Amino acid sequence: MKKLLSVVLVAALGASLLVCAGCTQQKSDLVMATNAEFPPYEYHGDDGSIIGIDAEIAQAIADEMGRNLVIEDMNFDSILAAVQSGKADMGVAGMTITEDRLESVDFSTPYATAAQVIIVKEGSDIQTPDDLAGRTIGVQLGTTGDIYADDIEDATIERFNKGFEAVQALTQDKVDAVIIDNEPAKVFVAQNDGIKIIDEAFTYEEYAIAIKKGNTDLLNDVNAAIAKLQESGELQKIVDKYITAE
Numbered sequence: 001m002k003k004l005l006s007v008v009l010v011a012a013l014g015a016s017l018l019v020c021a022g023c024t025q026q027k028s029d030l031v032m033a034t035n036a037e038f039p040p041y042e043y044h045g046d047d048g049s050i051i052g053i054d055a056e057i058a059q060a061i062a063d064e065m066g067r068n069l070v071i072e073d074m075n076f077d078s079i080l081a082a083v084q085s086g087k088a089d090m091g092v093a094g095m096t097i098t099e100d101r102l103e104s105v106d107f108s109t110p111y112a113t114a115a116q117v118i119i120v121k122e123g124s125d126i127q128t129p130d131d132l133a134g135r136t137i138g139v140q141l142g143t144t145g146d147i148y149a150d151d152i153e154d155a156t157i158e159r160f161n162k163g164f165e166a167v168q169a170l171t172q173d174k175v176d177a178v179i180i181d182n183e184p185a186k187v188f189v190a191q192n193d194g195i196k197i198i199d200e201a202f203t204y205e206e207y208a209i210a211i212k213k214g215n216t217d218l219l220n221d222v223n224a225a226i227a228k229l230q231e232s233g234e235l236q237k238i239v240d241k242y243i244t245a246e
């Protein structure tokens with residue numbers, strides 16, 4: 001009887017080992033759509049790989065879910081379509097929750113707060129958001145900066161695929177100001193002489209992960225992972241690695 005029991009136990013153990021060997025190999029992909037032109041949230045590291053706060057948060061979420069993170073880099077204005085069509089499971093791109101976007105996708109709980117700020121050349125006469133009326137403004141196509149610039153009276157808007165191209169246009173005097181998210185703005189200002197961020201922020205917003213409407217299982221899993229990462233302090237640790245407190 002004893003012998004029989006141990007045979008059964010060994011067989012059960014063997015079967016569970018087999019199952020486990022299979023499950024590590026068969027981790028399903030969790031595809032993240034992003035636009036890796038948005039430091040410090042997502043950008044290309046020295047070796048060309050995509051790094052940054054969002055890349056690490058997404059990796060931590062994938063780890064929580066036992067899935068294999070795959071990053072798809074694309075234009076910012078293609079991300080929502082990729083999520084809607086199922087080409088990507090989630091959009092993680094410093095993406096601000098807006099009413100408009102909520103019509104086409106669901107958003108996770110927010111994981112960061114941000115602001116749209118204005119970058120100008122040092123010595124510019126643009127000192128507040130009101131001074132933008134009638135000026136030429138550079139933005140990244142399809143971003144909240146683009147949306148807000150649209151409302152500025154008599155402004156001419158130049159749209160670029162990459163935020164840093166808008167900043168380049170500013171340093172080359174092709175635009176008078178750039179409206180962009182605060183953290184990338186700090187990175188771009190640090191990389192270029194003669195430009196600065198004006199004191200008054202344009203808007204305040206929240207970043208969240210975009211998920212296909214109706215995919216509640218994934219939404220719940222992502223929200224549970226975010227909550228866990230917030231409670232454990234892991235999320236803050238990731239942020240602190242990329243953003244040094246002032």
Ligand code: GLN
Pocket residue numbers: 035038076093094095096097140142143144145181
């Ligand atoms: N937060 C901005 C938006 O959602 C910009 C994001 C980005 O350029 N990656 O539109």
